[in-house]
Amino acid sequence: MAEFLQFFFSGITVGAVYAMVALGFTIIYNASEVINFAQGEFVMIGGMTSVFLLSAGLPLPLAIALAVAIAVAVGIALNVLAIEPARGASVVTLIIITIGASILLRGLAQIVFDRQFHTLPAFSGETPITIGGAALQPQALWVLGGALVVVLALGWFFTRTLMGKAMRATAHNRLAAQLAGINVRFVLMLSFALSAAIGAVAGVLVTPITLTSYDAGAMLALKGFAAAILGGMGSAAGAVAGGLLVGIAEAMGAGYISSDYKDAVAFVIILLVLFFLPRGLFGGKSVERV
Amino acid sequence: MTILAVEDLCKDFGGVHAIQGLSFQVRAGSIHSIIGPNGAGKTTLFNLITGLYAPSRGRIAFLDEPIAGQPPHRLAGMGLLRTFQNLQVFDTMTATENVMVGRHLHILRGLVPSLLRLPGIVRSDRDARERSLQLLDFVGLSAYADMPAGAMPYGALKRLEIARALAGEPKLLLLDEPAAGCNATETKEIDTLIQRVAAAGITVVLVEHDMSLVMGISDHILVLDYGRKLAEGTAAQIRANPAVIEAYLGTEGADAVPLAADAG
Amino acid sequence: MPLPPRRWLDDPRRGGLAALALILAMLPLVLSNRFHFDVAIHVGLAAIAVIGLNLLIGYAGQISLGHAGFFGLGAYGSAVLSGTHGWPPLLALLASALAVATLAFLVGRPILRLRGHYLAMATLGMGLLIFMVITNERAITGGPDGMSVPGLSLFGYALGSRDKGAWYALVAVLLLVAVWLALNLIDSPVGRALRALHASEVAATVGGVDVAQHKLIVFVVSAVYASVAGSLSAHYGGFITPDAVGFLHSIELVTMVVLGGMASTYGAIVGAAVLVALPQFLTAFHDYEPVLLGAILIACMIFLRRGLLPGVLDLVRARRP
Numbered sequence: 001m002a003e004f005l006q007f008f009f010s011g012i013t014v015g016a017v018y019a020m021v022a023l024g025f026t027i028i029y030n031a032s033e034v035i036n037f038a039q040g041e042f043v044m045i046g047g048m049t050s051v052f053l054l055s056a057g058l059p060l061p062l063a064i065a066l067a068v069a070i071a072v073a074v075g076i077a078l079n080v081l082a083i084e085p086a087r088g089a090s091v092v093t094l095i096i097i098t099i100g101a102s103i104l105l106r107g108l109a110q111i112v113f114d115r116q117f118h119t120l121p122a123f124s125g126e127t128p129i130t131i132g133g134a135a136l137q138p139q140a141l142w143v144l145g146g147a148l149v150v151v152l153a154l155g156w157f158f159t160r161t162l163m164g165k166a167m168r169a170t171a172h173n174r175l176a177a178q179l180a181g182i183n184v185r186f187v188l189m190l191s192f193a194l195s196a197a198i199g200a201v202a203g204v205l206v207t208p209i210t211l212t213s214y215d216a217g218a219m220l221a222l223k224g225f226a227a228a229i230l231g232g233m234g235s236a237a238g239a240v241a242g243g244l245l246v247g248i249a250e251a252m253g254a255g256y257i258s259s260d261y262k263d264a265v266a267f268v269i270i271l272l273v274l275f276f277l278p279r280g281l282f283g284g285k286s287v288e289r290v
Numbered sequence: 291m292t293i294l295a296v297e298d299l300c301k302d303f304g305g306v307h308a309i310q311g312l313s314f315q316v317r318a319g320s321i322h323s324i325i326g327p328n329g330a331g332k333t334t335l336f337n338l339i340t341g342l343y344a345p346s347r348g349r350i351a352f353l354d355e356p357i358a359g360q361p362p363h364r365l366a367g368m369g370l371l372r373t374f375q376n377l378q379v380f381d382t383m384t385a386t387e388n389v390m391v392g393r394h395l396h397i398l399r400g401l402v403p404s405l406l407r408l409p410g411i412v413r414s415d416r417d418a419r420e421r422s423l424q425l426l427d428f429v430g431l432s433a434y435a436d437m438p439a440g441a442m443p444y445g446a447l448k449r450l451e452i453a454r455a456l457a458g459e460p461k462l463l464l465l466d467e468p469a470a471g472c473n474a475t476e477t478k479e480i481d482t483l484i485q486r487v488a489a490a491g492i493t494v495v496l497v498e499h500d501m502s503l504v505m506g507i508s509d510h511i512l513v514l515d516y517g518r519k520l521a522e523g524t525a526a527q528i529r530a531n532p533a534v535i536e537a538y539l540g541t542e543g544a545d546a547v548p549l550a551a552d553a554g
Numbered sequence: 555m556p557l558p559p560r561r562w563l564d565d566p567r568r569g570g571l572a573a574l575a576l577i578l579a580m581l582p583l584v585l586s587n588r589f590h591f592d593v594a595i596h597v598g599l600a601a602i603a604v605i606g607l608n609l610l611i612g613y614a615g616q617i618s619l620g621h622a623g624f625f626g627l628g629a630y631g632s633a634v635l636s637g638t639h640g641w642p643p644l645l646a647l648l649a650s651a652l653a654v655a656t657l658a659f660l661v662g663r664p665i666l667r668l669r670g671h672y673l674a675m676a677t678l679g680m681g682l683l684i685f686m687v688i689t690n691e692r693a694i695t696g697g698p699d700g701m702s703v704p705g706l707s708l709f710g711y712a713l714g715s716r717d718k719g720a721w722y723a724l725v726a727v728l729l730l731v732a733v734w735l736a737l738n739l740i741d742s743p744v745g746r747a748l749r750a751l752h753a754s755e756v757a758a759t760v761g762g763v764d765v766a767q768h769k770l771i772v773f774v775v776s777a778v779y780a781s782v783a784g785s786l787s788a789h790y791g792g793f794i795t796p797d798a799v800g801f802l803h804s805i806e807l808v809t810m811v812v813l814g815g816m817a818s819t820y821g822a823i824v825g826a827a828v829l830v831a832l833p834q835f836l837t838a839f840h841d842y843e844p845v846l847l848g849a850i851l852i853a854c855m856i857f858l859r860r861g862l863l864p865g866v867l868d869l870v871r872a873r874r875p
Contacts, residue, residue, distance in 0.1 A: 340760050341760075342756065342759075342760070361759070361764075362759040362760045363759050363760075363761075363762050363763055363764045363765070365760075366759075366760060366761060366762035367762055371760065371761070372760055374756070374757065378754040378756055378757035379753070379754070379757070380749060380750045380753035380754060380757065380758075381753050382749060382752075382753060382817070383746065383749055383750065383753070387746055387749075388750075390743075390746055391746050391747065391750045391758065391761055391763065392761050392762070394743055394746075394747055394761060394762045394763050395762035397743055398743070399742070399743035399744060399747075401744055401771055401775075403742075404738060404739055404742030404743060404744045404745070405735045405738055405739050405742075405775075406735075406738065407738040407742070411742060411743075414743075415742070415743070418743075451757075454757075454761060455761075458761060458762055
C-alpha cells in the first residue's frame, strides 16, 4: 500500500506538469487549430532560464518571474515570426513550422545555456512529509498547488473577463467572432503568450524534482499531447484530468512494470485513445479520420 | 429496371435530421434530377449513396445489391461514380493524369510492377492515357491535356470532374451541381454533355439549381425539402405541383422564378 | 495519339536520370581527396533515405517524424545479424529490410488512419519508442555506447570503409537505382493514386482509390528505403550509436526533404547534399545544428515552400522563351 501510494504521489506530481502542458496545447489549438509541437520547449525554457538567472545571482522569485516573462516573449515571437506569416497554410506546413520552432528553441538553449542537466533548489526545503508510509516531497505540493492556481486563474479568466470570453468565442467560431468585432489576431497572440506562461510556470515548479535540460521538450510535448487527447482535444477540464491520468499511469508503469520503458506509457495511451476513444474522456473535438 | 433503390433512408448529425425516411428509385438509363432549396439534404444524399457517410438507418441498393456502409472505392468498382459540388480536382496533376486516376480500377496497378516499370504496366498506362485523352476530347478539354489542373479555369474543371468520373466506367453517374457557377454558354455545354453521357447508356442522377437545365433534360425529378421527399414525377408534374410551388415561392421568394424560367 | 514533345529538363526519367548518372560519373574527377569521397558517400546514403521519405511526405502528403526509427532499425538489424550472428552482410541487409517492412506494415495500418497533427504525433512517438528500445536493450545493441559493425562484403568481395572508390561506386549505383524506382513509382498508377489522395482524399476514394491501402504502401516503401540506407551507413561507418535512431535524426531527414523540395525526387538529393556537406565545411556546425535545422524548416515553409531545386528550376524555366 505504501508502495502504491508512493507511485501515486510521484504520478500526480508529474501528471500536474503534463496537465499544464496539455492546457497549453488546448489554448493554442482552440484559438488556431494548430498543435504547437514547441509546447514542451516552453517548459524547458522556464526551467533552464530560472536556473541560469539564479546562478547569475538573481534572487529566486525574480529569476522565476523573468524566466516566465522570457518564455512569454518567445511564445509571442513564435506566433509573430512563424505562425502568422503562414496563415492559411496546409496542416503539414504548420506541423513543419512548429517542429522547426521546437528544434530551433532546443538548439538555442543548447548554445545559450549548455548540454548538462540542471536543477533548482526546492522552494521550501527537502524534508519529506510522510503519509501512509509514503514520502511526499514538499516541492510536489508546490507543483500541485501551482497547477491548481493555474487552473483556477484560467477558469476565472475564461468565464469572468471580456478577453477570456472573446477567446472562447473565437475557439467556438472564428468567423463569427471576427464579425462580432473580436480581434482574432490578438486572440491568437494571447493564446501563445498564455500557453508559454503556463508551460514556463510548470517548468519552474517541477525542475527541483525532475531536473531539466535543453532537450527535455520533445518528451514533455509527447506526454502533454497524450494528456490533451486523453481528456479530449480542446477541452480544458479534459486536459487537466488527462494530465493527471497520464502521470499516474506512467508512475504505475515505471513502478510495477519497467522503469526503462516508463516513457512508452504515454505513446501507448496516445494509440489507445486514438483508436478506441477518439473524442477523449471529455468529448472534445473528434480526431479526424478518413 | 431499377438501378438504384433507396428505402427509408435516414441520416442524423447530432440532433439534426439531414435525411429523414427517404425512399425513391432510379430507373436504369434515365436522367433523374434531385432538386430542393439549399440545405434540403441533396449533397448529404449523394454522400450517403457514394459511401462517404454511413446511414443512420435505411437501405440503399445498387443493381439489387445492398451497398450502405461499403467503402467508396468499392462502390466505384461497381460502377457508382460522382462529381462534387465543391470542386475536388487534383491540383498538382495534369488534366490527363486527373482522368487517369479515374481509370485506377481498370488498369494494372501492382506495386512491384509499378516500381520496376514492367512492360505490362507500361502498356496498361499507355492505354489508360489514350482512353483519358479520348475522354478529355469527349468533354471538350483536349487543349488542356498537359496543363496542371490547378491552372485551369473553373468551368473547365467542372467538365474535368465529369471526364474523371467517366473514366471509371460508371453505370450510374451522380453529378452534384455540374453547372453551378457556370455562365450561360458553359451551362449549355454541360447540358449537351449530360445528354451525350445519357445517350451512351449511363444512368445520370443530377443535383442542380439551374431549373431550366433540370426541366429540360430530366426524365424524372425528385424534390427534397428538409431531408424529406416533397414531390416526385416528370418535369410537367413537378411544375404543376402545389407543394413544390409553395416550398419554392414560400422560402426563396424571387429565387423561385427559375421554376418557370426559360433558358438563359 | 502522340504525346506532345517534352523539354529535356522536364522529363525526369530519361533526361534527369541520364544527367544524374553523368554527374555521379564525373564527380570523382573533382573529389580530390579521401575526405571529399567520404562526404559524397554520406550524401548518397542520406539521399537514399530522403528519396523514400519524400515519397511519403512530398508526394502522398503524409508526415512522419519518426523515420530515423526505420533507418536505425536497418542499421542495428545489419549490425546485430552480421556482427553478433555472423550472417553475410547482404543477407543481413535484406532480412533487416524485410523486418522493417513488416513492422511498418503493422504499425502503419492503425496510425495511418490518423491525419495531420495526430499522424505527426503518432510517428514521433513511434520513433521515440524505437529509440527507447535500442537504448535500453544493452545486451543486444550495446545501449547508449553503441556497437561496432563489420565491413560490407558482397559476393565474396570485401568492401572496407577505407576503400573509398569502391564505396563511392556502390553508393552511386544504388542512388541511381533508388531514384529510378522512385520515379517509376511516381509515374505509375500507385504514384498517381498517392498524388491524388494528397490533393483530395475524398475525390481519390470515390474515384476508386483505396486510400488506406495506398498510404500503407508508401509508408512501407519509404520505411524500406530508410532501412536500406541505415544498413549501408552502419557498414560504411563501422560503428553505430542510438543517435542514428534519435528524434534529431528524424527531423534532419524531414529537413532534407523540405529543403530540397517536397515532391521533387532530385530535390531530395540536393537537400541531403546541403545538410550533409554543411557540417563538414562549417566547423562549428555541430553546436548549431538544431538551430540551423529549425531555421531552415521555418524559412522554407514561409519563403520557399517548394524547396531549393524546384525553386531554382522555376527560375531557369522563367528565363527561357
